Amino acid sequence: MTHDHRLQAVEQFYDFHPLSARQIFDAVAARGITRDDISESILQEHDQDHYGGTAAVDRLMAQAQVNSGDRVLDVCSGLGGPARYIAWKTGCHVTGLDLTASRVDGATELTAAAKLGSQVRFVHGNALAMPFPDAIFSLAIGQEAFAHIPDKPRLVGEIARVLRPGGRLVYSDILHRPGLTEVDRTRLFDGMRFSEIASVDSYSIFLRDVGLAIVRIVDLTDEWTRILVERHAMYRSLEAQTVARLGREHFERYDQAYAHFVGLYRTGMLAGALIHARKPD
Numbered sequence: 596m597t598h599d600h601r602l603q604a605v606e607q608f609y610d611f612h613p614l615s616a617r618q619i620f621d622a623v624a625a626r627g628i629t630r631d632d633i634s635e636s637i638l639q640e641h642d643q644d645h646y647g648g649t650a651a652v653d654r655l656m657a658q659a660q661v662n663s664g665d666r667v668l669d670v671c672s673g674l675g676g677p678a679r680y681i682a683w684k685t686g687c688h689v690t691g692l693d694l695t696a697s698r699v700d701g702a703t704e705l706t707a708a709a710k711l712g713s714q715v716r717f718v719h720g721n722a723l724a725m726p727f728p729d730a731i732f733s734l735a736i737g738q739e740a741f742a743h744i745p746d747k748p749r750l751v752g753e754i755a756r757v758l759r760p761g762g763r764l765v766y767s768d769i770l771h772r773p774g775l776t777e778v779d780r781t782r783l784f785d786g787m788r789f790s791e792i793a794s795v796d797s798y799s800i801f802l803r804d805v806g807l808a809i810v811r812i813v814d815l816t817d818e819w820t821r822i823l824v825e826r827h828a829m830y831r832s833l834e835a836q837t838v839a840r841l842g843r844e845h846f847e848r849y850d851q852a853y854a855h856f857v858g859l860y861r862t863g864m865l866a867g868a869l870i871h872a873r874k875p876d
């Protein structure tokens with residue numbers, strides 16, 4: 596399958612994902628909160644599409660030492676939860692880049708509702724060919740998204756290109772351990788749209804080859820295994836909404852794919868880490 600076909604499959608996957616801007620607005624409305632009363636502190640309980648919610652963003656921010664003068668790029672920003680949270684917490688400017696047009700539209704709508712439009716913007720585009728000039732960001736981040744992207748060397752090359760000298764890359768990602776079979780890799784693409792999953796060792800080589808120096812790697816595997824079990828239960832709790840929005844077959848397919856994914860964490864075939872790298876001055 597070509598890279599273009601893989602990218603199209605990812606876009607379609609997120610067009611029909613159980614989490615959506617509409618589902619978030621509905622969840623907020625169910626709490627009796629009107630659109631006018633929506634704020635970032637309310638949205639952040641619903642809009643983080645990675646493992647560990649805002650606590651994981653806090654850990655990433657501490658690792659990156661984000662400050663108000665940073666120009667942050669959130670690579671694969673999804674519905675924009677982390678981008679809004681970082682801007683709200685620090686006062687810095689954040690640009691989110693995402694491949695899926697419906698995610699960019701949803702993120703923009705949620706950001707307007709949180710009244711953060713002057714600090715946070717979203718751009719539709721592919722992380723493998725970023726629509727940005729060289730050296731404009733001081734920090735690039737990513738959470739649980741790079742596993743969708745084929746050609747990791749090109750991905751980290753693009754990130755290195757748009758970072759200023761001295762800029763930091765801090766990201767968490769789904770990784771494999773020795774022993775992950777081709778059958779499981781194929782199922783992970785078919786069910787979850789994960790492509791060419793990297794390992795700590797392969798990322799170390801890719802980062803070094805584009806001139807980024809590793810500062811720190813934090814292993815998150817045990818924590819993620821616990822979280823993924825809970826997250827699977829959370830998706831199951833959305834069964835009625837997901838079936839109403841996307842149909843029974845879609846719900847069952849996603850549920851089975853997620854069960855396989857969580858099973859690979861339980862058996863130690865998949866791992867997770869927070870990786871901090873730096874572009875030399």
Ligand SMILES: C[S@@+](CC[C@H](N)C(=O)[O-])C[C@H]1O[C@@H](n2cnc3c(N)ncnc32)[C@H](O)[C@@H]1O
Pocket residue numbers: 602605606609642643644645670671672673674675676677692693694695698720721722723737738739740743744
């Ligand atoms: C799991 S979501 C993560 C969203 C966000 N990081 C968060 O924590 O809320 C993954 C996102 O990656 C985006 N994505 C996947 N491949 C991409 C690519 N090649 N370029 C840009 N975005 C991509 C998807 O469209 C999706 O919105």
